[in-house]
Amino acid sequence: MAVMPLVVSQLTIDSRDPHALAAWWAQVLQWQYVWEPAPDDDEIEISPPGGGATNWLFIRVEDPKRGKNRLxxxxxxxxxxxxxxxxxxxxxxxxxxxxxxxxxxxxxxxxxxxxxxxxxxxxxxxxxxxxxxxxxxxx
Missing domain, CATH: 3.30.720 (Signal recognition particle alu RNA binding heterodimer, srp9/1)
Known part of the structure; x- marks a missing residue:
C-alpha cells in the first residue's frame, strides 16, 4: 500500500494581535480572509485567491517574539x-x-x-x- 504524503494545512504564525497582523499580511499579499473574523477570534486565517499557496493562520499568543525567525x-x-x-x-x-x-x-x-x-x-x-x-x- 502506497503511503500518501502529508498535506500542509496552513502555516501558523504566533501573534500578539492576530487581527491586525492578518489584516496587514492580507493587504501585503493581496489575499483574503478564509472566514470573516469576529472581534473576539484568537485565530485568523488568510488565503491566496484561487488557492495557489498554503494558507497562513495567525494565532494569538501572550509571549513576545524573541530573536530571529527560524522560518x-x-x-x-x-x-x-x-x-x-x-x-x-x-x-x-x-x-x-x-x-x-x-x-x-x-x-x-x-x-x-x-x-x-x-x-x-x-x-x-x-x-x-x-x-x-x-x-x-x-x-
Missing part, C-alpha cells in the same frame, strides 16, 4: 513590478528594514509590524523561471 517568507515582486517598487509599497504599509547579519545581498530583509522577518527578492516569477531554464539548459 520566514521570501516574497518576489509580481511580474510587471520590481523590487524597488515593491519595497516602497511595503515600507509605506509599515514594514521596516532589519539587519540580521545578511551582509551585501541582492534581497532586502524586512520585518512586519510585529517584528517577523521576511525577504523581498530581486527577481519576478518570470525572471526566476527564465534563470532556472537557462541554468538547466546549460547543464
Amino acid at each position: 520566514h517568507a521570501d516574497l518576489r515582486p509580481p511580474d510587471g513590478s520590481d523590487q524597488a517598487t515593491e519595497l516602497e509599497r511595503l515600507l509605506g504599509l509599515g514594514a521596516t528594514r532589519v539587519d540580521i547579519g545578511q551582509g551585501d545581498v541582492p534581497w532586502v530583509v524586512l520585518a512586519d509590524p510585529e517584528g517577523n522577518e521576511f525577504c523581498l527578492l530581486r527577481g519576478t516569477p518570470s525572471q526566476a523561471a527564465a534563470a532556472l531554464a537557462a541554468e538547466s539548459a546549460g547543464s
Whole structure:
C-alpha cells in the first residue's frame, strides 16, 4: 500500500494581535480572509485567491517574539513590478528594514509590524523561471 504524503494545512504564525497582523499580511499579499473574523477570534486565517499557496493562520499568543525567525517568507515582486517598487509599497504599509547579519545581498530583509522577518527578492516569477531554464539548459 502506497503511503500518501502529508498535506500542509496552513502555516501558523504566533501573534500578539492576530487581527491586525492578518489584516496587514492580507493587504501585503493581496489575499483574503478564509472566514470573516469576529472581534473576539484568537485565530485568523488568510488565503491566496484561487488557492495557489498554503494558507497562513495567525494565532494569538501572550509571549513576545524573541530573536530571529527560524522560518520566514521570501516574497518576489509580481511580474510587471520590481523590487524597488515593491519595497516602497511595503515600507509605506509599515514594514521596516532589519539587519540580521545578511551582509551585501541582492534581497532586502524586512520585518512586519510585529517584528517577523521576511525577504523581498530581486527577481519576478518570470525572471526566476527564465534563470532556472537557462541554468538547466546549460547543464
